[in-house]
Amino acid sequence: MPAVIVDCAIYRGGRRTDGPADFSDALAAARAEGDAFLWLGLHEATEHEFALVSSEFGLHPLAVEDALHAHQRPKLEVYDDSLFVVLKPVTYEPRGDTVSTGELMVFIGDSFVVTVRHGEGAPLSAVRRRLEAEPEVLAHGPTSVLYAVSDAIVDHYVEVADELQLDLEELEEEVFSPDAGSSTPTAARIYDFKRQVLEFRRATGPLAAPMARLAGAGVPFVHEHAQPFFRDVNDHLLHVNEQVEGLDRLLTDILSAHLAQMGVRQNDDMRKISAWAAMAAVPTMVAGIYGMNFRHMPELTYVWAYPAVIALMAVTVFGLHRQFKRRGWL
Known part of the structure; x- marks a missing residue:
């Protein structure tokens, strides 16, 4: 005790x-x-x-x-x-x-x-x-x-x-x-x-x-x-x-x-991912069309067709980048 x-x-x-x-x-x-x-x-x-x-x-x-x-x-x-x-x-x-x-x-x-x-x-x-x-x-x-x-x-x-x-x-x-x-x-x-x-x-x-x-x-x-x-x-x-x-x-x-x-940060990340995916989709689409290997394609006979297509892809991607930048996605 x-x-x-x-x-x-x-x-x-x-x-x-x-x-x-x-x-x-x-x-x-x-x-x-x-x-x-x-x-x-x-x-x-x-x-x-x-x-x-x-x-x-x-x-x-x-x-x-x-x-x-x-x-x-x-x-x-x-x-x-x-x-x-x-x-x-x-x-x-x-x-x-x-x-x-x-x-x-x-x-x-x-x-x-x-x-x-x-x-x-x-x-x-x-x-x-x-x-x-x-x-x-x-x-x-x-x-x-x-x-x-x-x-x-x-x-x-x-x-x-x-x-x-x-x-x-x-x-x-x-x-x-x-x-x-x-x-x-x-x-x-x-x-x-x-x-x-x-x-x-x-x-x-x-x-x-x-x-x-x-x-x-x-x-x-x-x-x-x-x-x-x-x-x-x-x-x-x-x-x-x-x-x-x-x-x-x-x-x-x-x-x-x-x-x-956390939700806002995830939304920001998703916007950035979507923006980069959209910019990557343009050259992917063009490359996909020209990868079909058709014999009769109008652009194949033009001398400036290849540079023009490359320039088109660059201008389109640049335009998308500016647009996404202006909206705050990037």
């Missing part, structure tokens, strides 16, 4: 204090004091390991099932003895333009907070240190932990959205540059970038409803004075969602414009 426990601490009056090493004894000690709470952090606990925690903290079986099996949507569930929140931290790798998501479950109940993390993203050590440096915030109890975790994740959403915006601007310049080719890899890159934005959207979009509920009144186990803090988080999240929607629409427009450019 200690392998999956990242940290276990009792907080009294907003400050971390020493307590029993066993989380069961620590929870009993926190509840005995009234103004204290236990924060237990877990990382990828197995079903057997988490069963010890759920039985001790009285967690709902449905919430436990969601916490054990990842791939949940961001949501907020209210049970009789606890509040269950699912968050999806996001990491972005600029070199590969790759968005990856983890999962973070938060249980809040009577004098306790249990955080369950899946994946390597969003370690909570920095959030814990920041909270411990602000005892006036931590003094609000388990609600302060939920706020700090949500705020950290949404703030990172803002950073990822800004990075995606910069990369999209670079992609846009590449697509619309005069030297941009009509190759398939460009369209594939746009489509892959759109998939990454969609992955990001799956993390940010569903979180809007839970944040709106936390920003309102009447949510159990949430401190009544925490509403302005959650409203601030919700405002940042709405800004991110608007930015993500804009990125998705712009990517669709860029992909459509790129495909239109």
Whole structure:
């Protein structure tokens, strides 16, 4: 069990204090004091390991099932003895333009907070240190932990959205540059970038409803004075969602414009091919007529017939070339 426990601490009056090493004894000690709470952090606990925690903290079986099996949507569930929140931290790798998501479950109940993390993203050590440096915030109890975790994740959403915006601007310049080719890899890159934005959207979009509920009144186990803090988080999240929607629409427009450019370039190529084929058809036709080897052909008896035919072909081809040039086909 200690392998999956990242940290276990009792907080009294907003400050971390020493307590029993066993989380069961620590929870009993926190509840005995009234103004204290236990924060237990877990990382990828197995079903057997988490069963010890759920039985001790009285967690709902449905919430436990969601916490054990990842791939949940961001949501907020209210049970009789606890509040269950699912968050999806996001990491972005600029070199590969790759968005990856983890999962973070938060249980809040009577004098306790249990955080369950899946994946390597969003370690909570920095959030814990920041909270411990602000005892006036931590003094609000388990609600302060939920706020700090949500705020950290949404703030990172803002950073990822800004990075995606910069990369999209670079992609846009590449697509619309005069030297941009009509190759398939460009369209594939746009489509892959759109998939990454969609992955990001799956993390940010569903979180809007839970944040709106936390920003309102009447949510159990949430401190009544925490509403302005959650409203601030919700405002940042709405800004991110608007930015993500804009990125998705712009990517669709860029992909459509790129495909239109490819069509225009192909039409230009077809016009050029048609123009050269038309100019080549004239001498081919004349040569075909004289290649029939008929005995009675009027031009065969004329001395200037051969030069005249060659001149006729040259003048005709030159005239076609000027005509196609004037129309922009060549």
